[in-house]
Amino acid sequence: MRLKTLLQVLILFGIGLFGYWIYHSKIFETNPPEVKMMVRIGNEEKEVMPGANFWNPYRDMVLYMKDASGIRSYRIIAKSENGSILIDKQEAIVQRPEHLKVLLPKPNVMLKENEHIFYEIIVNDWSNSHFFSGNTTKLKFDFEVDTEAPLVRMVASSYKISYGGSALLIFKIEDKSTREVIVTNGTDQFKAFPFLQKGYYAVLIAWSIRNKIFNGTITAIDQAFNTKKVAIPIIKDPNVHYRFSKIKISDQFLNTKLDHLIDVIGERSPSSFSEPLEKFKYINELIRNKDENIIFRTTNASDYQGYLKPIHFNVFLPLKKAQVVGSFGDDRTYLYKDKKFSHSMHLGLDIANYKNAPILSTNAGEVLFTGLLGVYGNTVLIDHGMGLSSLYSHMSEFEVKAGDVINAYTEIGKTGQTGWAFGDHLHLGILVQGYPVRVAEWMDAKWIKSNITDVFLKAQNIIEGKK
Template sequence: MGNRKGKTGGSKIVIIVVMLALLAGAGYVYTAPEFEKEAPVIQSEKDIFWNRIDPLNIPVSDNVALSHYQISLGDGTKSVVVAEGDFKEGSKEKILLVNYPKNNIFDKKSNQLQAKVSVTDSSMWNFFRGNTAEKTIHIKVDHKRPNVNVLANSYSITQGGSALVVFQADDENLKTLYIEVGDQIFKAQPYKKEGYFAALIAWPFNKKEFNARIIAIDKANNKRTTDIPFYIKNKRYRVSWIKVKDKFIDGKITDLASSDPDYATISDKFDKLRAINETMRLKNE
């Protein structure tokens, strides 16, 4: 009887130890970073436009590390894997590039596609298979560039002056519209009726070259560039020398310098004059 009680007591202790070990193991699995349960994020809208020329950019990310991805493309009849692979170890963010298949597997007239994206992380959760995120992206194929027509513009523009242009821009999926002059951008404003725009364009006096272009880009990144036919007039500006008195620098120039922390500590009069007359003026243009 004594031995039987001892064996029973020993068995209970073993069971309790095993249960505690299992609970500890379960607690570790649910709390350890290696077993995190957060799925990767596929950062793309469900409905997008594509011109089939530029690669599709699909950003993906994970809170710990990405492991594997697969992207298939289909037109409702046929489907093909267009991208698949493993991420570099430790990668948390990546932009996946999707190119249109070159083997003409899809009907060229098809304007609707679906991209199925699957991304898995490196977690040991789900029996060491990781967390997987899946997303279906509906794609409208659009390869037509926006239409842009210059309706009216100033005959000429002079260096240091400005000119006006009125134009029409048409695209049902228009995304971006502006006037580009070198490294400067001018905003186009709606004019009179839908699809018509106007813009006032300036030619800085310190720029020798001038070329104005209308830039129109749609949601599929199809781009139209149209030159504005201005007659260009360069102008040579006379250089004048003006004598500045200390009274002017100590008065108006010092007041302007004091209003801006970038110039308030300048004590040298010549440096202060240059800072206000050149640096601040360019900054405020």
Template sequence: MARRKGQGSSRKGTFLVFLLLLLLAGGGTLYFLNAEGTPPQITLTPQTSYIGQDAQLEVALQDPDSGLRQVTVTAVQNGTRIQVLPPTDIRGGQWQQAFSLKNLGLREAPFELQVVATDRSWRRLGKGNIAQVQHQFTLDTTMPSVGVQSVHHNLNQGGSGMVTFSASEPLARAGVQIGESFFPAYQTENDDWICLFAFPYFATPGEDHPVLVAEDRAANKFRTGFTYHVNARNFPQDRIRVSDAFLQAKMPQFQNDFPEAGTLLQVFLQVNGPMRDQNRSWLREVGQKTVAKRLWEGKFLRLPNAARRASFGDQRTYVHGGEAIDRATHLGVDLASVARAEVPAANSGRVVFSDFLGIYGNVVVIDHGFGLQSLYAHLSKSMVQEGQEVTKEQIIGKTGATGLAGGDHLHFAMLVSGQPVNPVEWWDTNWIANNILSKWEYLQENAS
């Protein structure tokens, strides 16, 4: 009987050991499954060096494995720790929160922003994986000051202007705003700023005013007006007959762009409307391909021995079958010479576009610096490539009737940051001397 009792105790002990091993194995497996070692991912925006007190920051967290547990955001300046977001319990695999630095007592000086996040992993005795991100900022709450240097700003509706100014600190963005149109300013080698701008043809004198805008690295903004005078213009009215012969000759090339258009007339309406808008939008993008350097000298050249066929700002009404079908504004000067006439570069610069562009056909755009560009459209042939430097009077192509042109001619346009302006001003030596070069010379004299 004693031997049987001992055998029972032995079996019981073996069972307990087996059970313990089983529990340890299960616990180890459970720990392995819940103790993953990947910490949360932290994204802090914006990643700038300078920041204003009103700036909106955002922290975003991700932890798809074990889920998020807690986040804390702290600002540290001169050894003082300031709580921006107190320890916040969170759940789920994603989380984001926007916050500002207002009313935290930070001074205008460098500080460090620290973000600490933990997840729900069983690592660190159940405290989870920890992630930390630090970013150095400089708090700047003072808006820049700007001093306008140029004096006379005489403008024509649809024409160009130039303003020069100095700034009290480095700027991230500056320029002239007229309504919804913004014209960037560019810093010179002498740290002054130059802004070529347009008073757009669609702006209303007396209602739309040019405003100088300056924004520093911390997004503090300064706005000021400046003295100017603008002459209103009554743009000519023109009626353009759209014949069936024109539609049959010009619209087939655009049918693939508008397969839903059932007739050639419907194709024309799409080309003259939406495509025209798209092309002009593209030219505004091309207008950003410029350099902060003056590449041109003297007045701009006009196509030699050419008659003017259309003017800048013409208000066109398109007529088909005796009825008005569409309207558009002509934003260049049409010049007609002999067929396939050689086209000279109006001034020195760098080619920033040479390709087919919808209504304009084969186009060359030359950048002359500080946002000023010249455009040559409807070419039968382009003789330059993008990136090529050209000199004044260099032959860049030949006139033609590509795009929406009804006959061989050159559509010549001048653009300021992509906004078409009246080319006649840039053909005028006196206008350039009084409105542009005098301001450049003033900057150079004061720099020396």
């Protein structure tokens, strides 16, 4: 009796083990084949999702098939709008490859613009699941023929862009299926925002002070991956000069001014450095770089769906009767005993009035950030729309917090000397999608009128058909 019971247990165990093997075996796996349609764009490939799509038949399309049990067969069917079969390609694969790549066959007929072609892709694997019939993947595509590249037309723009400065561009893209708009200065990319009516875009673009050359272009890509790239028709002024400063660092400064800031930063102890010069480089280069990355990520991430009217920008005058005590774009080389040992670039304008002077945001916006940064000290970042942000640093106190939506001429805090500041002052920065630009332009009412306000007005009149 015991032997019989033991035998039954062994049989049940064997059946369970066999079932487990079947369930986990490639021979009986139940996952359908993975099938992707990719279109070749130069040296790249972009995935085309099933469903309605625009298609340029002059581009190669590739089917990628993948399955753990191997690909058994595939069938590609293409039909015209009236239901006639243009392609019916079938192939059985006896080698059982786990990966298979097939060029999508194209109809051997002349295709008209806007004509629809319907593809069905059927792929079977070598699994013995589903009573040995295997697993099947079916994909359907509705392709509308589109071979025409988008048309890009400039509507209005700033007269010129200066080295380190910014400009406003408003343009129109004529295409039935715009996928992506790329605006670049040759190095950095800028998001263009939908403006007023469908097909129109506005963008503030920067000529970063770190880029010696401005090679601005606008690229429009449609759903069929037809691409049009045009040069930005704007005068480039490279004849803006910035200071190159050589600053000598004394032993007294190295031994008295660094430890406190390192303690405030809190990442390392002053005693962890082997020498004072190492402390200086740590603050001036590593911490400064971390601060600037935080500033860039915060101001570059702001996004809007579009703008139904132009934005009015006031001049940025955060302090009354202020004096300039530090220049934008100052390229600073630090010397110790006449040897270069560190370098930085000043990406804002330092201005001062009296101690703990009130700071105004003369433009409305949303507060993106209030907090302590290493070199910049207590800092406020405000988004004013169209990718334009302002930065206020070294503050002694805040009057706003992140998330606040403020009106123009709101007091946001007081000047101070937090961070790496030697004397009470304000570090003012203006950023276009995260890139610092010439502050002087945005403090000049005439420049704003000519390069921003009048450009918005001209574009609005053109778009809305006004004289």
